[in-house]
Amino acid sequence: MASSRFSISREDWSLHRQGQMDQERHLEKVREAIKRNLADIIADESIITSDGKRMVKVPIRSMNEYRFRYSWEKQERAGQGNGNSQEGQVIAKDGSAQQKGPGKGPGAGEDAGEDYYEALMSVDELGELLFEDLGLPHLDPKKQPDLTAKKYQWEDVRKTGLQANIDKKRTIMEAMKRNLLHGRAPLEGFSRQDLRYKTWEEKFEPQTSAVVLAMMDTSGSMGEFEKYIARGFFFWMVRFLRTKYDNVIIHFLAHSTEAREVTEEEFFTKGESGGTRCSSVYDLALRIIKEKYPPDLYNLYPFHFSDGDNLSSDNAKSVELVGKLLEACAMFGYGEIDATAGGPAYYRSSTLHALFQREVHHPRFSSCIIKDKSEVFKALRTFFGPDAMAAVQGVS
Amino acid sequence: MQLSPKGHSERQPMSDDEMGLLQEAIDRIVEKAQAFGLDFYEMRYEVCPADIIYTFGAYAMPTRFSHWSFGKSFHQMKTQYDYGMSKIYELVINSDPCYAFLLDSNSLLQNKLIAAHVLAHCDFFKNNYRFRQTNRQMVHAMASFANRVLQYEQDLGRAKVERFLDAVLAIHEHVDPHPGSGGVASEAKAPSRPAFREESPYDDLWSLDSIGKVTAPAPAVEQYAKPAASRDLLLFIMERCPDLQDWQRDILSSLRNEMLYFRPQMETKIMNEGWASIWHARIMRELDLTPDESLEFARMHAGVLAPSRFQLNPYHLGFHMFEDIERRYGREKIFEVREVDSDVSFIRNYLTKELVERLDLFLFAKQGDEWRITATGWEKVRDGIVQQITNCGFPYIYAEDNDYNRRGELYLRHAFEGVELDNIYVKKTLPHVYHLWQRPVHLETVEDNHRVVYNFNGQDVERKMLS
Numbered sequence: 001m002a003s004s005r006f007s008i009s010r011e012d013w014s015l016h017r018q019g020q021m022d023q024e025r026h027l028e029k030v031r032e033a034i035k036r037n038l039a040d041i042i043a044d045e046s047i048i049t050s051d052g053k054r055m056v057k058v059p060i061r062s063m064n065e066y067r068f069r070y071s072w073e074k075q076e077r078a079g080q081g082n083g084n085s086q087e088g089q090v091i092a093k094d095g096s097a098q099q100k101g102p103g104k105g106p107g108a109g110e111d112a113g114e115d116y117y118e119a120l121m122s123v124d125e126l127g128e129l130l131f132e133d134l135g136l137p138h139l140d141p142k143k144q145p146d147l148t149a150k151k152y153q154w155e156d157v158r159k160t161g162l163q164a165n166i167d168k169k170r171t172i173m174e175a176m177k178r179n180l181l182h183g184r185a186p187l188e189g190f191s192r193q194d195l196r197y198k199t200w201e202e203k204f205e206p207q208t209s210a211v212v213l214a215m216m217d218t219s220g221s222m223g224e225f226e227k228y229i230a231r232g233f234f235f236w237m238v239r240f241l242r243t244k245y246d247n248v249i250i251h252f253l254a255h256s257t258e259a260r261e262v263t264e265e266e267f268f269t270k271g272e273s274g275g276t277r278c279s280s281v282y283d284l285a286l287r288i289i290k291e292k293y294p295p296d297l298y299n300l301y302p303f304h305f306s307d308g309d310n311l312s313s314d315n316a317k318s319v320e321l322v323g324k325l326l327e328a329c330a331m332f333g334y335g336e337i338d339a340t341a342g343g344p345a346y347y348r349s350s351t352l353h354a355l356f357q358r359e360v361h362h363p364r365f366s367s368c369i370i371k372d373k374s375e376v377f378k379a380l381r382t383f384f385g386p387d388a389m390a391a392v393q394g395v396s
Numbered sequence: 397m398q399l400s401p402k403g404h405s406e407r408q409p410m411s412d413d414e415m416g417l418l419q420e421a422i423d424r425i426v427e428k429a430q431a432f433g434l435d436f437y438e439m440r441y442e443v444c445p446a447d448i449i450y451t452f453g454a455y456a457m458p459t460r461f462s463h464w465s466f467g468k469s470f471h472q473m474k475t476q477y478d479y480g481m482s483k484i485y486e487l488v489i490n491s492d493p494c495y496a497f498l499l500d501s502n503s504l505l506q507n508k509l510i511a512a513h514v515l516a517h518c519d520f521f522k523n524n525y526r527f528r529q530t531n532r533q534m535v536h537a538m539a540s541f542a543n544r545v546l547q548y549e550q551d552l553g554r555a556k557v558e559r560f561l562d563a564v565l566a567i568h569e570h571v572d573p574h575p576g577s578g579g580v581a582s583e584a585k586a587p588s589r590p591a592f593r594e595e596s597p598y599d600d601l602w603s604l605d606s607i608g609k610v611t612a613p614a615p616a617v618e619q620y621a622k623p624a625a626s627r628d629l630l631l632f633i634m635e636r637c638p639d640l641q642d643w644q645r646d647i648l649s650s651l652r653n654e655m656l657y658f659r660p661q662m663e664t665k666i667m668n669e670g671w672a673s674i675w676h677a678r679i680m681r682e683l684d685l686t687p688d689e690s691l692e693f694a695r696m697h698a699g700v701l702a703p704s705r706f707q708l709n710p711y712h713l714g715f716h717m718f719e720d721i722e723r724r725y726g727r728e729k730i731f732e733v734r735e736v737d738s739d740v741s742f743i744r745n746y747l748t749k750e751l752v753e754r755l756d757l758f759l760f761a762k763q764g765d766e767w768r769i770t771a772t773g774w775e776k777v778r779d780g781i782v783q784q785i786t787n788c789g790f791p792y793i794y795a796e797d798n799d800y801n802r803r804g805e806l807y808l809r810h811a812f813e814g815v816e817l818d819n820i821y822v823k824k825t826l827p828h829v830y831h832l833w834q835r836p837v838h839l840e841t842v843e844d845n846h847r848v849v850y851n852f853n854g855q856d857v858e859r860k861m862l863s
């Protein structure tokens with residue numbers, strides 16, 4: 001009898017969760033690793049130049065399972081053709097061999113020397129990690145409510161409505177009233193006119209109002225790198241504000257020697273030429289504030305990014321206008337992009353940053369210098385990080 | 397052992413009727429297998445959902461300890477399955493009784509084929525000499541180790557235990573089933589062959605842009621290891637590291653046992669899959685299949701045996717080699733081979749010129765940014781395959797000194813046989829070894845014809861030239 005030599009069964013495995021639990025632990029480690037490398041990751045071109053909607057590949061160091069292994073590229077391997085393979089024949093170009101391989105066996109699917117693991121994430125997920133402890137410093141809640149968030153509330157009872165929203169208690173009460181009025185037992189039948197429905201109202205919950213003025217130098221002296229950094233910063237700033245605050249108002253202002261308000265798309269894509277007069281954009285910011293946003297009703301946040309190169313004849317006026325902006329605003333953030341890191345110091349001593357350091361002394365003035373891509377992260381934390389939040393506490 | 401061809405369409409779990417039919421079919425399959433002379437343990441077939449098969453696939457066992465690396469491969473396998481890129485049909489455990497897990501979304505016919513396939517795996521486990529020493533109750537040993545790991549995590553904190561597991565897993569391939577034998581197994585002495593660039597007709601072209609870094613023949617390695625050297629790194633550390641705590645020794649010793657248990661399967665992959673494939677084919681042909689089933693069988697069999705351009709398909713190679721041996725020497729011979737050989741001797745003894753040509757096997761390597769066929773001559777191909785599977789594809793690393801510099805430092809040496817190590821991985825692995833040894837560690841290897849030594853002192857990895 002063969003049947004004594006085997007058994008077959010099917011059990012309930014629904015409580016067996018080991019794979020899922022260890023998968024969760026792995027993802028936790030991935031998130032930790034991403035957080036450690038956030039500065040490099042968020043400045044990546046594929047993210048900054050993306051529409052922010054698609055998934056991005058995030059390189060993470062340290063998630064590999066390291067071991068002693070042969071160099072993939074310095075090794076001969078065996079393969080199999082379909083009948084007429086010749087010595088010297090090219091069977092794949094750069095890396096495609098691994099992609100097509102079934103990905104099994106020692107070393108398969110991994111390039112030699114490739115020391116990172118790639119995780120697929122959406123820009124939103126990345127943002128969540130990045131924005132975790134960021135906030136708008138010095139947000140005064142007493143100012144006029146305008147920033148609004150919708151809220152739904154069950155407010156009213158009506159005779160018509162959605163069947164799912166029927167108000168049982170009131171419907172029964174109506175039926176009892178009608179039946180008793182006609183001298184019948186209280187629950188002797190329902191009629192259409194007894195039906196009562198709950199309905200909701202859209203409520204606007206008042207929140208503190210904030211207006212951000214994003215100002216960027218788009219003059220000829222702003223090279224590829226400088227524009228890239230400024231856009232990188234504003235890209236994440238805009239996402240951060242929209243994630244954390246509903247309907248925060250953002251104005252985009254571009255300037256060379258003249259300043260003008262532009263659309264968000266223009267702001268992120270268009271470049272100009274010509275010299276630089278920073279006072280022009282500060283002046284425009286002040287005009288917008290004066291026309292639309294009285295300072296006692298709004299929390300105002302002007303941020304300005306430039307390469308620090310300003311017409312020297314304009315410096316005095318710029319300092320003066322920054323002073324005016326500071327009087328009106330919750331904070332003024334200035335970021336300077338320094339592509340000449342390590343260059344002659346005398347050059348840097350004449351920049352706007354140096355000027356502001358000398359001339360502007362105000363607790364709500366905040367500035368930083370960005371020397372490479374990974375410092376976009378530093379800039380975000382300088383302006384919105386926990387330290388910024390703590391430093392301006394209590395100063396009004 | 398896993399059977400995992402590409403491409404599938406998702407089905408409903410098997411119905412109770414189908415379970416009944418499968419039971420009847422397995423009854424006949426077992427009968428046929430016995431009639432063919434297969435000799436296996438009592439079989440316990442379990443039909444389970446995809447999540448479970450993929451969990452067991454990722455952990456290689458149903459009862460293994462928890463670690464994020466298993467979660468990572470579970471996730472990868474499951475994702476590939478969900479996207480229809482690949483699928484595991486089954487998992488079979490080397491144990492007595494033998495557990496075989498079938499996927500409940502397989503079709504009835506697929507599960508019949510797999511029931512036959514795993515019977516032959518079980519015959520192989522039971523009869524191949526390399527498996528003689530394996531613990532047939534390993535499921536229980538692993539379960540109890542998994543519980544101890546959990547306990548350590550509760551007592552000492554997860555981070556600490558996980559950090560130690562990470563470190564052991566970084567070198568856990570380096571075990572020796574016969575420690576104390578002086579270290580060098582016979583298969584380690586593969587002849588050192590000149591590197592491929594020497595043989596390529598385009599050599600002169602390639603050497604132009606690689607002057608100064610052309611891979612030349614391996615320098616003769618005078619000796620593989622000093623007498624005291626051990627290629628069982630886990631055992632060496634376990635015995636000679638003075639500062640280990642009991643829980644750490646337990647983890648080292650348990651992971652070593654697990655690797656010793658898995659190693660025979662890694663050393664007989666081609667044989668084992670080839671063996672299972674010839675028998676599933678023969679048993680299935682003995683069953684009364686409907687025309688539809690015959691077609692489905694033919695399709696599945698062809699899928700499993702499909703050759704791959706960039707990697708040997710062990711099912712395909714093993715299948716054709718066993719058929720060839722049987723044709724030349726008769727039925728009894730293949731039973732003998734399945735008992736006394738492992739992949740290295742199997743390839744060396746039975747991969748013939750005729751087979752290499754008929755299967756169109758070749759060696760390839762990266763030259764510049766192209767992957768190029770470097771050899772089609774049968775002896776070169778045969779030796780290339782042997783080199784690739786020697787020591788399961790892992791480099792030989794010897795622990796040579798536990799008191800290097802007279803400061804209790806650990807000195808490891810890579811027995812260089814012509815293929816360099818991945819130096820980025822070396823730099824990342826040494827800190828793991830340091831974590832175990834708790835003192836500076838050194839690794840000697842050969843790069844660009846020079847002996848070099850990497851060391852890690854707890855802070856940085858340094859590289860020094862020796863010659």
